[in-house]
Amino acid sequence: MSKDKLTDSKLRTAKPEAKEYSLGDGDGLYLRVKPNGARLWVFNYYRPSDKKRANISFGPYPDVTLAAARERRRESRALLAQAIDPKRHKEEQLAIVQAQQEACANTFERMAAKWLDLKRHDVSEAYAADSWRSLELYLLPFIGSMPIDQIRAPLVIELLRPIEADGKLETVRRLCQRINEILDYTVNHGLLDANPCSAIRKVFKKPAKKHMPTLKPEELPLLMSDIANGRLDHTTRCQIEWSLHTLVRPGESAGTRWDEIDMEAKVWNIPADRMKMERPHRVPLTPQALALLERVKPISGHRPFVFPGYRDPLGHINDQSANAALKRLGYGGRLVAHGLRSLGSTTLNEQGFNPDAIEAALSHADDNEIRRAYNRSDYYEQRVIMMSWWSNHIEQASQGNLSLASGFKALKVVGE
Incomplete structure (x- = not known):
C-alpha cells in the first residue's frame, strides 16, 4: 500500500458532516470537506517572510484530482525551498497573465477608436471622418490588430515610407501627427510608459508649405x-x-x-x-x-x-x-x-x-x-x-x- 494517506476511493467516499473536517495527505496537503458537501484542496505552509503559517487553495475536488493536487504541492514546496511564497507567486503570475490579456485586448485599432471618440468633441465630423479614413487606408490593415505595447517606431516608419515615396508628404505628416496623438492618449491612460513614435516625423521629408488660395x-x-x-x-x-x-x-x-x-x-x-x-x-x-x-x-x-x-x-x-x-x-x-x-x-x-x-x-x-x-x-x-x-x-x-x-x-x- 502507498505511504500516502489519501487514495481516490477514500476521496470519493468522503461524506460531509455537521462540522468541517480535513483529510491529510502529508507534507501540508489537505482536503477540506465542508458541511454543504464542497471539497477543497488546501496546502498549509510556513511563509518564508515571517515563518507564520499560511494556506493556499489548489481548487475543488474532483475538478482538481489527487494527482494534480500532489503536483501543485510539489511545485509549492520547490518554491519554498527557494524562499518564495507560493501564494504570492501565484498572485504575481495571475497579474502577469491578466496584464498580457489586457495588452492583447488593447490593440492599436481599439486605442485609435477611443482616441477619436475623445477628439470628436473638438473637431468637425468631417475632420473626424477624414482622420479615421486615413487610418483605415494606411495603418489599420497592417497594425490595427497589434497590441499597442508592441508598436515600435521602425515598424511605423516602414509603413509610411511607400507613402513618402509617392510624394504624399502632407499625408505622411498628418499620419505621424495622428499616430502620436493615439500613443500619447495611451500613455496618459497608463497603458504605455512612453510614446515610442514621438520623433518619427523627423525621418521624413517635410511637405512644402502651401499658402491658402487668396485674392490680391x-x-x-x-x-x-x-x-x-x-x-x-x-x-x-x-x-x-x-x-x-x-x-x-x-x-x-x-x-x-x-x-x-x-x-x-x-x-x-x-x-x-x-x-x-x-x-x-x-x-x-x-x-x-x-x-x-x-x-x-x-x-x-x-x-x-x-x-x-x-x-x-x-x-x-x-x-x-x-x-x-x-x-x-x-x-x-x-x-x-x-x-x-x-x-x-x-x-x-x-x-x-x-x-x-x-x-x-x-x-x-x-x-x-x-x-x-x-x-x-x-x-x-x-x-x-x-x-x-x-x-x-x-x-x-x-x-x-x-x-x-x-x-x-x-x-x-x-x-x-
Missing part, C-alpha cells in the same frame, strides 16, 4: 460684387461677410455663438476651446459687423448659433459651406474661406498698420518663443481702430453692390 487687395471690389449678386442663401452670405469683417478662421466663424457676443461692449469673446491656438480671443466688433448680427438675429437670435445649420437648426452651419459657396461663385482654386484672412492681412500690412496688431487680429502665435513669453498684449485698442478701417474699406469696396452690413445700416437710416 485690388480684387476685393470684384469679390464683393460677386458675393452681392451671386446666388447665395442668406445665412451663407452673412457668414462669408462676417468672416471677412472679423478675420477669424472658417471654423471659428461657422461656430459663432450668440452667448459669445457682447453687443454693449461691441466685442466677440471666443473661448479657448474653440480656438486653434487654445487661448481665448477677443474680436472688436465694428458697426458693420454688428449690422450683420442684426441681419441674422430674426433667423437665429432664439437659437444657440448665429449661423444655424440647414439640416439641424440647433447646430451651426457647416465649416465648408463658405468654401462651397465661393466655388459656386467661380473662385475655385483662386480663393477659399481661409484666404479671406490673407486678403485682410495683406491689405492691412500694405496700409502700414502695426504687424503685431495684425498678427493678434489673426490670433497667430509669435514664432519667437522668448518674445511670445514676454509679449502678452493682444493690442486690442489698436485693433479697434484697425478693424474699423478694415470694415470701412470693405464697405467702400462694395461700390454700388451693397454688402449686407452696409445695406442694413442704410435701411435703418431710411427708417428713421
Whole structure:
C-alpha cells in the first residue's frame, strides 16, 4: 500500500458532516470537506517572510484530482525551498497573465477608436471622418490588430515610407501627427510608459508649405460684387461677410455663438476651446459687423448659433459651406474661406498698420518663443481702430453692390 494517506476511493467516499473536517495527505496537503458537501484542496505552509503559517487553495475536488493536487504541492514546496511564497507567486503570475490579456485586448485599432471618440468633441465630423479614413487606408490593415505595447517606431516608419515615396508628404505628416496623438492618449491612460513614435516625423521629408488660395487687395471690389449678386442663401452670405469683417478662421466663424457676443461692449469673446491656438480671443466688433448680427438675429437670435445649420437648426452651419459657396461663385482654386484672412492681412500690412496688431487680429502665435513669453498684449485698442478701417474699406469696396452690413445700416437710416 502507498505511504500516502489519501487514495481516490477514500476521496470519493468522503461524506460531509455537521462540522468541517480535513483529510491529510502529508507534507501540508489537505482536503477540506465542508458541511454543504464542497471539497477543497488546501496546502498549509510556513511563509518564508515571517515563518507564520499560511494556506493556499489548489481548487475543488474532483475538478482538481489527487494527482494534480500532489503536483501543485510539489511545485509549492520547490518554491519554498527557494524562499518564495507560493501564494504570492501565484498572485504575481495571475497579474502577469491578466496584464498580457489586457495588452492583447488593447490593440492599436481599439486605442485609435477611443482616441477619436475623445477628439470628436473638438473637431468637425468631417475632420473626424477624414482622420479615421486615413487610418483605415494606411495603418489599420497592417497594425490595427497589434497590441499597442508592441508598436515600435521602425515598424511605423516602414509603413509610411511607400507613402513618402509617392510624394504624399502632407499625408505622411498628418499620419505621424495622428499616430502620436493615439500613443500619447495611451500613455496618459497608463497603458504605455512612453510614446515610442514621438520623433518619427523627423525621418521624413517635410511637405512644402502651401499658402491658402487668396485674392490680391485690388480684387476685393470684384469679390464683393460677386458675393452681392451671386446666388447665395442668406445665412451663407452673412457668414462669408462676417468672416471677412472679423478675420477669424472658417471654423471659428461657422461656430459663432450668440452667448459669445457682447453687443454693449461691441466685442466677440471666443473661448479657448474653440480656438486653434487654445487661448481665448477677443474680436472688436465694428458697426458693420454688428449690422450683420442684426441681419441674422430674426433667423437665429432664439437659437444657440448665429449661423444655424440647414439640416439641424440647433447646430451651426457647416465649416465648408463658405468654401462651397465661393466655388459656386467661380473662385475655385483662386480663393477659399481661409484666404479671406490673407486678403485682410495683406491689405492691412500694405496700409502700414502695426504687424503685431495684425498678427493678434489673426490670433497667430509669435514664432519667437522668448518674445511670445514676454509679449502678452493682444493690442486690442489698436485693433479697434484697425478693424474699423478694415470694415470701412470693405464697405467702400462694395461700390454700388451693397454688402449686407452696409445695406442694413442704410435701411435703418431710411427708417428713421
